[in-house]
Amino acid sequence: MIAQETFRLANGVAIPKLGFGTWMIDDREVAGLVQEAVAIGYRHIDTAQAYGSERGVGEGLRASGIARDELFVTTKLAAGCKSYSEARTLIDGSLAALGVGQIDLMLIHSPQPWAEFRNGEHYFEGNLEAWRALEEAHSAGKLRAIGVSNFEQVDLDNIIANAAVKPVVNQILAHVGNTPFDLIDHCRSRDVLVxxxxxxxxGAVLKNPELAGLAAKYGVSVAQLCIRYCLELGLLPLPKTASPEHLRSDIAVDFEITAEDMTRLKGFDHDDYGEAAKFPVFGKSR
Known part of the structure; x- marks a missing residue:
């Protein structure tokens, strides 16, 4: 099962190749979904301070019956946190909220606070301050690995050039129709998993007739095709759903897309996010 296969991060830590994303799932509901996801076969759960679901994610993991060392949990430092002292406090807050002991991976959620996302200011010094706190927590054994999210090339290079511990992950928006190939190549050149x-x-591509036709060729859903596309590119996809049915289908992606169809998918263009465009990562992603 693909969800239990792993990539090897630059620091040697194994990370499951596919994860369950929990954005916009209420903390009161997420514990049951996490428990169900683990029962289905997921071993990698992704949350964030901004999601307000760390407590519920931890509850679901503890109730899963699976040994802690077989599970991988990611969380993210609040995007507005750009100081060392605040980052230290927030890291310990995540450890307490999750209640699963060591955190496997912790990321800086964004180079900018959300209200200023992609507005030109890169917060280089603030990100280094936050990174110093992550490095300290990593050295103390609180975090197994550290990385970043939504970082452009210049933001990533700022950390790498000044870090004692290099980031091992950059979590970014990437899907059929909007795949930042240059950034992906840049990350790979620095041994950073995307x-x-x-x-x-x-969900914005699910009703696209062209993708539906291609998915039908493989006997899969559009969602499965899109998740497999990411895996074929060597990316680690983090599908999010509150549906148990979709939890099952999202990891049933043990098929291969032909080189010809991958070329077709790489050339696909999609920039209409509908209602989701109100969120910074979608509204300013192009």
Whole structure:
């Protein structure tokens, strides 16, 4: 099962190749979904301070009956946190909220606070301050690995050039129709694994007739095709769903897309996110 296969991060830590994203799932509901996801076969759960679901994610993992060392949990430092002292406090807050002991991977959620996302200011010094706190927590054994999210090339290079511990992951928006190939190549050249959040464009591509036709060729759903596309590119997809049915189908992606169809998918264009465009990562992603 693909969800239990792993990539090897630059620091040697194994990370499951596919994860369950929990954005916009209420903390009161997420514990049951996490428990169900683990029962289905997921071993990688992704949350964030901004999601307000760390407590519920931790509850679901503890109730899963699966040994802690067989599970991988990611969380993210609040995007507005750009100081060392605040980051230290928030890291310990995540550890307490999750209640699963060590955190496997912790990321800076964004180079900018959300209200200023992609507005030109890169917060280089603030990100280094936050990174210093992550490095400290990593050295103390609180975090197994550290990385970033939504970082452009210049933001990533700022960390790498000044870090004692290099980032091992950059979690970014990447899906059929909007795949930042230059950034992906840049990350790979620096031994940084790219995780793809919203691999189905927050649902915006699911009704596309061209993708539906191609998915039918493989006997899969559009969502499965899009998730497999990310895997074929060597990315780690993080599909999010509140549906148990979709939880099952999202990891049933053990098929291969032909080189010809991958070329077709790479050339696909999609920039209409509908209602989701109100969120910074979708509204300013192009």
């Amino acid at each position: 995780e793809a959040y919203s691999p189905v464009a927050h």
